[in-house]
Amino acid sequence: MNPVQSPQNRTSQRLLRKRSAINAIAMTLSCAAALFGLVFLGWILWTTISKGLVGIDWALFTQSTPPPQESGGLANAFFGSAIMCGLAILMGAPLGIAAGTWLSEYAGARRIGMVVRFVNDILLSAPSIVLGLFVYTLVVAQMGTGFSAIAGAISLAFIVIPVIVRTTDEMLRLVPAQMREAALSLGVPQWKVIVQVLYRGASAGIVTGILLALARISGETAPLLFTSFGNQYWSTDLASPMASVPVVMNQFTASPYESWHTLAWAGALVLTFFVLVLSLLARAILSRNKVRHD
Amino acid sequence: MTSIAVTHTRLVTQARRDASADRKFRTLVVLAAFIVLVSLIGVAFSMLWGGREVLSEQGLGFFFSTEWNPVENRYGALVPIFGTLVTSVIALMIAVPVSFGIAVYLTEVAPVWLRTPVGSAIELLAGIPSIIYGMWGLFVLVPMMTAYVTPWLNDHLGALPFIGELFQGPPIGIGLLTAGFVLSIMVIPFISSVMREVFLTVPVRLKESAYALGATRWEVVWNIVLPYTRSAVIGGVFLGLGRALGETMAVAYVVGNTVRFSASLLEPGTTIAALIANDFAEATDSYRSALLLLGFVLFVVTFFILAIARLMLLRLSRREGVR
Numbered sequence: 050m051n052p053v054q055s056p057q058n059r060t061s062q063r064l065l066r067k068r069s070a071i072n073a074i075a076m077t078l079s080c081a082a083a084l085f086g087l088v089f090l091g092w093i094l095w096t097t098i099s100k101g102l103v104g105i106d107w108a109l110f111t112q113s114t115p116p117p118q119e120s121g122g123l124a125n126a127f128f129g130s131a132i133m134c135g136l137a138i139l140m141g142a143p144l145g146i147a148a149g150t151w152l153s154e155y156a157g158a159r160r161i162g163m164v165v166r167f168v169n170d171i172l173l174s175a176p177s178i179v180l181g182l183f184v185y186t187l188v189v190a191q192m193g194t195g196f197s198a199i200a201g202a203i204s205l206a207f208i209v210i211p212v213i214v215r216t217t218d219e220m221l222r223l224v225p226a227q228m229r230e231a232a233l234s235l236g237v238p239q240w241k242v243i244v245q246v247l248y249r250g251a252s253a254g255i256v257t258g259i260l261l262a263l264a265r266i267s268g269e270t271a272p273l274l275f276t277s278f279g280n281q282y283w284s285t286d287l288a289s290p291m292a293s294v295p296v297v298m299n300q301f302t303a304s305p306y307e308s309w310h311t312l313a314w315a316g317a318l319v320l321t322f323f324v325l326v327l328s329l330l331a332r333a334i335l336s337r338n339k340v341r342h343d
Numbered sequence: 344m345t346s347i348a349v350t351h352t353r354l355v356t357q358a359r360r361d362a363s364a365d366r367k368f369r370t371l372v373v374l375a376a377f378i379v380l381v382s383l384i385g386v387a388f389s390m391l392w393g394g395r396e397v398l399s400e401q402g403l404g405f406f407f408s409t410e411w412n413p414v415e416n417r418y419g420a421l422v423p424i425f426g427t428l429v430t431s432v433i434a435l436m437i438a439v440p441v442s443f444g445i446a447v448y449l450t451e452v453a454p455v456w457l458r459t460p461v462g463s464a465i466e467l468l469a470g471i472p473s474i475i476y477g478m479w480g481l482f483v484l485v486p487m488m489t490a491y492v493t494p495w496l497n498d499h500l501g502a503l504p505f506i507g508e509l510f511q512g513p514p515i516g517i518g519l520l521t522a523g524f525v526l527s528i529m530v531i532p533f534i535s536s537v538m539r540e541v542f543l544t545v546p547v548r549l550k551e552s553a554y555a556l557g558a559t560r561w562e563v564v565w566n567i568v569l570p571y572t573r574s575a576v577i578g579g580v581f582l583g584l585g586r587a588l589g590e591t592m593a594v595a596y597v598v599g600n601t602v603r604f605s606a607s608l609l610e611p612g613t614t615i616a617a618l619i620a621n622d623f624a625e626a627t628d629s630y631r632s633a634l635l636l637l638g639f640v641l642f643v644v645t646f647f648i649l650a651i652a653r654l655m656l657l658r659l660s661r662r663e664g665v666r
Contacts (some may be wrong), residue, residue, distance in 0.1 A: 065607035072559035079452050082444025086465045089528050093471060093479050147375030155372060165376050167411045168383045174582060176589020178616050179386060182638040186389040203390070207382065208377060240368035268472020271591040275624045295474050299592065302478050317475050328470045
């Protein structure tokens with residue numbers, strides 16, 4: 050009522066102004082942080098597209114990696130990557146699904162289950178180069194055959210396993226307990242309940258896990274450097290070195306040749322496109338499935 | 344009568360077959376889980392085994408020596424360990440505040456319709472293969488560092504007392520600072536997605552009580568959301584640290600790959616992972632042994648960091664469970 054402000058009133062006014070200013074600054078910084086992330090996403094994608102598009106042509110998919118200064122493609126590397134990633138999924142997915150099943154259906158909240166879950170989480174974030182060293186000492190050094198495609202596939206499988214274990218475990222636990230109880234009460238043996246009821250209920254989630262694992266390993270370079278090594282030529286021999294897209298990109302980027310750089314960026318564009326499509330696909334499957342269950 | 348007996352025996356054999364199939368299935372999945380458990384131990388042990396040669400020759404001196412001389416078979420882990428820690432610390436110094444900002448933006452600031460697309464876009468950053476970060480760093484970031492950032496740092500921060508030495512160096516663009524910066528962009532999606540998830544677990548009741556008392560948005564975030572989720576936020580930061588420590592290809596291109604100690608962040612250096620990636624395939628036997636031992640060091644360090652991260656994250660979810 051009184052137009053004359055008391056000292057307390059003025060202090061509180063000042064305090065309010067200060068708090069609002071701090072709030073405004075913080076909110077602006079928060080927007081700036083989001084912008085920071087988006088700018089770098091856009092920048093990296095733009096670099097890949099602008100530098101990679103030049104190298105995209107038919108020869109990229111039909112010819113093998115060329116010697117310096119000559120034209121060629123990455124056909125052998127695409128083939129090698131497909132073979133090794135395919136093998137890694139074939140080895141890793143059944144193992145991962147089985148281990149995830151144990152975690153969700155047999156271990157539950159028991160201590161040993163917690164331990165395995167913990168170990169799996171650590172493997173999930175463990176440096177991939179360390180897994181490469183592991184497979185090197187386990188396979189390459191022991192077998193005496195030297196670098197081989199199969200060693201590369203095994204090192205990728207070790208990356209696949211924890212991803213699939215985790216998604217399988219989580220997805221199976223999302224299946225309502227009534228489904229298990231209903232099936233068990235009909236006298237269906239537990240393995241059949243799991244395979245025919247639970248896997249069907251969680252199938253979208255499990256497929257998502259496999260897609261995410263594939264997206265993750267298709268760009269993996271570090272573990273392949275000293276397991277599958279590289280190969281300049283087209284090779285179908287699993288016991289000998291095999292080319293792969295990331296390793297070829299690594300070799301070409303480190304070279305001084307312009308033609309190799311172009312090929313490396315073309316490979317980068319194809320790889321990024323593939324990985325982003327896979328992760329978007331995984332997301333789409335998951336969200337569509339969620340809608341249907343609600 | 345007979346038909347009942349026949350049915351009965353058929354039921355019994357059926358039950359027996361089911362039971363044995365159940366047992367087999369159970370053995371199968373237990374075995375798979377066992378492989379997961381064993382592989383972690385196998386990873387650690389295989390590298391220690393591979394590094395036994397250098398470990399027995401040089402003993403614990405390996406961990407405290409700065410000399411790295413493959414020609415004379417003298418190996419010291421201190422320089423790559425130093426490089427790994429420095430690049431990761433730089434990465435966290437940039438990534439933690441930015442990730443916090445992103446998480447706040449996605450949970451409190453952005454209009455609701457914008458949250459999902461922006462959140463997914465940030466998460467796409469995590470999907471880009473690390474080698475592409477490396478190529479981008481080498482061909483785009485390094486020239487920019489050379490042309491603008493390094494001279495600016497030299498002029499403005501290089502003259503300061505105490506910290507000036509960190510920012511003096513040749514304008515070559517590659518070095519620990521560039522590597523740390525690329526790493527920070529790579530770990531932002533991991534840290535921010537953990538923070539975002541845990542911020543969403545804060546009970547709306549708590550936040551609205553604070554708003555009702557007249558708190559500003561920032562005060563709610565700082566005084567309500569952050570204390571409530573503190574342990575999980577620290578867990579997320581450690582998760583990012585674990586990623587940064589072991590990141591290989593992105594660092595290998597921009598760190599310079601020089602095994603030499605220098606006080607400046609602008610000088611080339613190396614990290615454990617980059618050193619292994621560059622030299623392992625062509626290394627001699629004893630050099631390989633040294634690199635395997637380095638790999639063991641990296642694994643042990645990341646193991647503990649990730650273990651702390653998981654325990655911190657578990658704390659919050661356990662509290663959630665109790666409620």
